[in-house]
Amino acid sequence: MSDHDYRPKSKVGQWFNDRLPLLTLANHLTDYPTPKNLNYWWTFGGILTFCLITQIVTGLTLAMHYIAHADMAFESVEHIMRDVNYGWLIRYIHANGASMFFLAVYIHIFRSLFYGSYKSPREIIWILGIIIYLLMMAAAFMGYVLPWGQMSFWGATVITNLFSAIPLVGEGIVTWLWGGYSVDNPTLTRFFTLHYLIPFLILGLVVLHIWALHVPGNNNPVGIDIKKPSKDTVPFHPYIVIKDGFALLMFMIVFAFFVFYAPNILGHADNYIEANPMVTPAHIVPEWYLLPFYAILRSVPDKLLGVVAMLSAILILAVLPWLDTSKIRSAVFRPLYKQFYWILVADVLILGYVGAMPAEGLYLLIARVATAYYFLHFLVILPVLGFKEKTLPMPLSITEPVLGGSPNLAAARNKESKIE
């Protein structure tokens, strides 16, 4: 990386940069050598940054009008929807923004799984990502409680009750979490406090995530290291900036469609009924992005083991870099892994589907099989595959497959020779 040679042109710039090298940082970020063969699946990092900032900005605005009190929360949300200028817009962006955030993070995670981005030397980036994902789930869950609708209340009751599965101290922990003997005002105020705090923790972790990324640099679709930076990479600005920008705009069109034309389709109708501790909804379901884990939780007949299974399903990802024994990163050169990857994708989608269904009969059976397969994939298939699989021959450099596969090869060569 060329950071070390960087020196600001102006005297003032030099004076400032010698004391606080912000300009060096800015220069590093602009010049950051990025593999030129990144595809659109790599644009979701930027999209996620956008999602986080959108959630923080809209969230701050909502917090100015929201009242965290069991008797007033529901009404204050209606106040935002009706009487605050553009309150409906801000709230719908925030509510749908959570779904968009998860949509993007799932694509980001599955991109990493496909191209082996979690493997050496990028394990720390991956683990930081898993922590961010966990915090996102906590923030989303607590945020869903704040409008104090029926699903808010009963979702909070179900999820906090999971802690009662812990032997001996479980009940005590639940009372401590609630701040009382049921989900009530103290629960709401602490959830609001934590919901406000977590996004800033995420922001800090995102900085570390990007920092850790900038040490080895990006992985790429062929999954091999950069051989010649001049040949294999492009500077982040303008190449990646404009490409990320283009993808972000596409993403924003989908986002805008939800906000303006289907703002409630991803939510549950029951959450427009004010919380009522005396009436339990027919089906208590979490938001769509938590459904696969909800399915895993319910597929285990024992409460404690169910909670353990659900947590393991997430935490197992943290040790993924050591469970996957294959030295080859990209699934492009791993014909068997590629197939298992798509089975895993289908498996998670199925878990999401049965998570939304009542846990009985055929649905329960499917949930159990899918849960078992989920763990089988990480604990058995991945470790074994690394030893058994015959991988395809790797290209020598990033540039090679790019040129070989390009239908514009002749045109590109021509252009280059003209410039020279």
Add this chain to the structure above:
Amino acid sequence: MKNLLKLFSITIIIIASNSYTFAAEKVEYLKTDWSFKGLFGKFDRASLQRGYQVYTEVCASCHSMKYLSYRNLAEQGGPEFSEAQAKAIAASFEVTDGPNSDGEMFTRPGKLSDKFVMPYDNVKAAQAANGGAYPPDMSVLVKARGGGVDYIYSLLQGYEEAPSNVSLDDGVYYNKYMYGNKIRMAAPLSDGLVEYGDGTNATVEQMSKDVTTFLMWSAEPHLEARHQMGFKAIVYLIILTVLVYFSMKKIWSRVESEV
């Protein structure tokens, strides 16, 4: 571009797999053409005004609408009564105010800034008057029910003689669209129940449509503004996306790489 298509299809799959809320209800609701659906959907002003009439003459005797104020009736995107009309509507209600300087509560005619007057003082009073069932607040009712407007519209017309194998307790009625088919509300509408000022024939179907339209507005008072802004925002985004796409192609043409 092929990858982008894949991405879009995955988005669709996720959305489709999430439509469980709707898949769960297998009853076919009655359909009608709602003017507020679609990209440019707007409320039918006359229908909203008639709907308000049905609400206030029929529903309001049991159902509150606590998040609405009389001023809302004159606001843009709603029934758009004139300010004078809205003032007259407000003044026709007795509002409890106070305490005054003697510490006494008193009643006065309603003002535009007042919330809709509640039919009962509290939930217990409402339950006592309705055989134990609480008539839900109607402000966001449409959004609080799985089938939305179609469900409410159907429910109002769904009263039938109970099939012979269903036994009903006193004060319970059979409705083919109600969850579990049993409802504590007697059929609220009958032909000619209200007399529309604009001469529209007040059939049950017409009244159901009008009052449901009114309920959609009460749940989403800024729906028209949302649709208008949405169209502009999306057109703007599409134009910008196209411009950025060509800029991107131009910039990337400097390197031998596909984008």
